[in-house]
Structure formats: structure tokens, C-alpha cells
Amino acid sequence: MPPTGGINQFPHINGQRPKVTGKFVVIESAEADRSLVETSAFLIEKTVESYCGEVTSIKKNKKRQNFRSNKVAASAENLKKLEKLGELKVRVFEHKTLNTCRVVVPCWEAINDPEEEIATKLKSQGMIGVKRIMRKTNGKLEKTSLLELTIDSPNAPTTIKIAYINVPTRPYYPRxxxxxxxxxxxxxxxxxxxxxxxxxxxxxxxxxxxxxxxxxxxxxxxxxxxxxxxxxxxxxxxxxxxxxxxxxxxxxxxxxxxxxxxxxxxxxxxxxxxxxxxxxxx
Structure with a gap:
């Protein structure tokens, strides 16, 4: 589904916009003694689609209690209104980690700018976190030109505009x-x-x-x-x-x-x- 904010707030960069594929949403049983395993898969599909349109993917987790639906056609906010699947009470919420992404960008021009200031300047591009990547030389931490950016979207843009510079991004792979x-x-x-x-x-x-x-x-x-x-x-x-x-x-x-x-x-x-x-x- 199109995210409500976040990636839709990105300005046009070089005439292109990042691809929008939607939010990741979790549907979970709200009853301690019952799980979604007992609910018909056809009923789940029909009910979810009645709230948000076509669903391209619904997956169960390994405990067989939660379902995750992503890339839905309507608003995530509408799906959050779902309270029951048949006779089963459920709760719906956005996935805690899959709806944001992190990228790394190099920018020597901003090496002396505080992280808080950079975050404020990039907020309109969906930025919700900025961290300077440091390196240790002879036992001392030194600044690098690399910034780790957290974006309020599942999908990362190919470039970020820092001041007047279009900076290419690459995925951030945590250790x-x-x-x-x-x-x-x-x-x-x-x-x-x-x-x-x-x-x-x-x-x-x-x-x-x-x-x-x-x-x-x-x-x-x-x-x-x-x-x-x-x-x-x-x-x-x-x-x-x-x-x-x-x-x-x-x-x-x-x-x-x-x-x-x-x-x-x-x-x-x-x-x-x-x-x-x-x-x-x-």
C-alpha cells in the first residue's frame, strides 16, 4: 500500500521517485487461547482484501500464530481497523522493523555538520535518523565522510539530496x-x-x-x-x-x-x- 508519509514525502531527485511498494502489517490473535491457525485461510484473505484491496503476499511466522501482509493496495490505516476474523478477535499493527530501512551515504561536504542538524535538514526526505560512522585509528575515534541514514520507508531511494549535492546510497548491512x-x-x-x-x-x-x-x-x-x-x-x-x-x-x-x-x-x-x-x- 502507498505509505502514509515517509517515502511519499521524498522530493523528485533527477526526475525520479523511489519505488513505492507499501507497508508491512502484522495481524495477530488477540485471544490468549486461540491462534490464527484455527481460522480459514480463505476467510483471512477475503476479510483482509475487503479492508485494503488486493493483497499480494500473506505469510505466517514460524510459530503459526501471526500473519504478515505486505504490498496491499489501500491504506495501512484502514487495515488497522480490522478487529475480528470470523469469530476470532485480532489486533493489527505495523511491523516494528520492516517499515524502515537504513542506507549509507558518503558526503565530505557535511563532515563538520552535527548529526542533529543534518537530520533536521533531511527530514522532508523521510529521514528519521542520522548517525556518523566513525573509525578507530591508533586507538582514537575519527570522523569519516560516511553517514548512516534511517528512512521512514521500506524502500530506499538511489540518491539522497544533501544541500545541493545528489549523493548515491548503498544498503546498510549491520554487523x-x-x-x-x-x-x-x-x-x-x-x-x-x-x-x-x-x-x-x-x-x-x-x-x-x-x-x-x-x-x-x-x-x-x-x-x-x-x-x-x-x-x-x-x-x-x-x-x-x-x-x-x-x-x-x-x-x-x-x-x-x-x-x-x-x-x-x-x-x-x-x-x-x-x-x-x-x-x-x-
């Missing part, structure tokens, strides 16, 4: 979320009940700052690198999953399934090529 206590992926240290582990050897109960033990990765069990190394295949898989998630505008769980399927396909192709070479030599 994999890793706990600094147990060194595993998918959560942060604040809520981790595990003991502190050494990033170098993966063991506990010693001063990790003075660790001289051989490196060992807690995630892949390799003795060729530490747990913080980007050589770790688990880190590489997490990074690939995040890229799929951002590029396809899907949840992390959906991206994980796609990444696993891609790895299985690549492994099968590699094995097939290796076997073909072996048979040809023989």
Missing part, C-alpha cells in the same frame, strides 16, 4: 549481533546468563587480557582463529544471512532459511563438479 560474554551470535551480553569467556582461547577463569594460550573459536571449534575473527565460517554465515535479510526485506528467520538453502545448493553443485572432474580423469 552480526554477538555476545561479548559467551561470544556466541544472536544476542548481546546484557541478557546473557553465561560466564565471561576469553575471546582468544574460549576458556573461562583467567585474565583474558593477558591470555597467551592458543587461539580457539567457541563457535566453529576451529583452532586456527579466535572467536572474534572474520575468518570464522559462522561469522561469514551470519553476515550472509544479514545481507539476504536486508536485500529482500524479510525477517531474519526467513533470511536464515534462504541462506541455509543457498549453502546446501552450493555444496551440492561443488560436489557435483568435483565428481564430474574425477570421472573425466578416469
Amino acid at each position: 552480526p549481533r554477538r555476545c561479548f560474554k559467551c561470544l556466541k551470535y544472536g544476542h548481546i551480553a546484557a541478557g546473557c546468563p553465561s560466564e565471561q569467556l576469553c575471546w582468544r582461547c574460549g576458556e573461562k577463569s583467567h585474565d583474558e587480557g593477558k591470555c597467551d594460550r592458543p587461539e580457539k573459536c567457541i563457535n566453529c571449534r576451529s583452532e586456527q582463529h579466535a572467536s572474534t575473527s572474520n575468518k570464522c565460517p559462522v561469522w561469514q554465515n551470519e553476515t550472509a544471512t544479514i545481507k539476504i535479510q536486508v536485500d529482500n526485506k524479510i525477517t531474519f528467520e526467513e533470511a536464515r532459511k534462504m541462506a541455509n538453502a543457498n549453502r546446501a545448493t552450493n555444496y551440492a553443485d561443488t560436489l557435483k563438479k568435483a565428481l564430474n572432474k574425477t570421472f573425466k580423469r578416469n
Whole structure:
């Protein structure tokens, strides 16, 4: 559905407007003892379309309790009025993360401008967040020309107008979320009940700052690198999953399934090529 604000507020840049594909909306059971699994799929489709027109996609989450509909033809605000599916009470709300996007832009001309001022100037283009990307040199943080911009839309424009400059954008791929206590992926240290582990050897109960033990990765069990190394295949898989998630505008769980399927396909192709070479030599 056309977003109410956000991307519709973008000015014309080089005669083009970013593509509008709509909002991501969640429909959830409002009854603790019942879920949408019990409701007819045909009834769901018919009811949702009566509120917002044609729906191109409705997906269930892995718990089989929530449905997400996106790219609908009418206003998200209209769909939020839905209160019942048949006899089941439901609540409807916009997805917490899929309705915004983040991009990175380089702009040396704005390197000395405060982030708050840049955010104010870009507000009319749907900007809701600006963060300066820093780098560490000789132990000190230094400014870079790169800005991380959060946009109130699922779809990123190809350029952003900063003052008089049309700046090209590229997707922002966040680093994999890793706990600094147990060194595993998918959560942060604040809520981790595990003991502190050494990033170098993966063991506990010693001063990790003075660790001289051989490196060992807690995630892949390799003795060729530490747990913080980007050589770790688990880190590489997490990074690939995040890229799929951002590029396809899907949840992390959906991206994980796609990444696993891609790895299985690549492994099968590699094995097939290796076997073909072996048979040809023989």
C-alpha cells in the first residue's frame, strides 16, 4: 500500500521517485487461547482484501500464530481497523522493523555538520535518523565522510539530496549481533546468563587480557582463529544471512532459511563438479 508519509514525502531527485511498494502489517490473535491457525485461510484473505484491496503476499511466522501482509493496495490505516476474523478477535499493527530501512551515504561536504542538524535538514526526505560512522585509528575515534541514514520507508531511494549535492546510497548491512560474554551470535551480553569467556582461547577463569594460550573459536571449534575473527565460517554465515535479510526485506528467520538453502545448493553443485572432474580423469 502507498505509505502514509515517509517515502511519499521524498522530493523528485533527477526526475525520479523511489519505488513505492507499501507497508508491512502484522495481524495477530488477540485471544490468549486461540491462534490464527484455527481460522480459514480463505476467510483471512477475503476479510483482509475487503479492508485494503488486493493483497499480494500473506505469510505466517514460524510459530503459526501471526500473519504478515505486505504490498496491499489501500491504506495501512484502514487495515488497522480490522478487529475480528470470523469469530476470532485480532489486533493489527505495523511491523516494528520492516517499515524502515537504513542506507549509507558518503558526503565530505557535511563532515563538520552535527548529526542533529543534518537530520533536521533531511527530514522532508523521510529521514528519521542520522548517525556518523566513525573509525578507530591508533586507538582514537575519527570522523569519516560516511553517514548512516534511517528512512521512514521500506524502500530506499538511489540518491539522497544533501544541500545541493545528489549523493548515491548503498544498503546498510549491520554487523552480526554477538555476545561479548559467551561470544556466541544472536544476542548481546546484557541478557546473557553465561560466564565471561576469553575471546582468544574460549576458556573461562583467567585474565583474558593477558591470555597467551592458543587461539580457539567457541563457535566453529576451529583452532586456527579466535572467536572474534572474520575468518570464522559462522561469522561469514551470519553476515550472509544479514545481507539476504536486508536485500529482500524479510525477517531474519526467513533470511536464515534462504541462506541455509543457498549453502546446501552450493555444496551440492561443488560436489557435483568435483565428481564430474574425477570421472573425466578416469
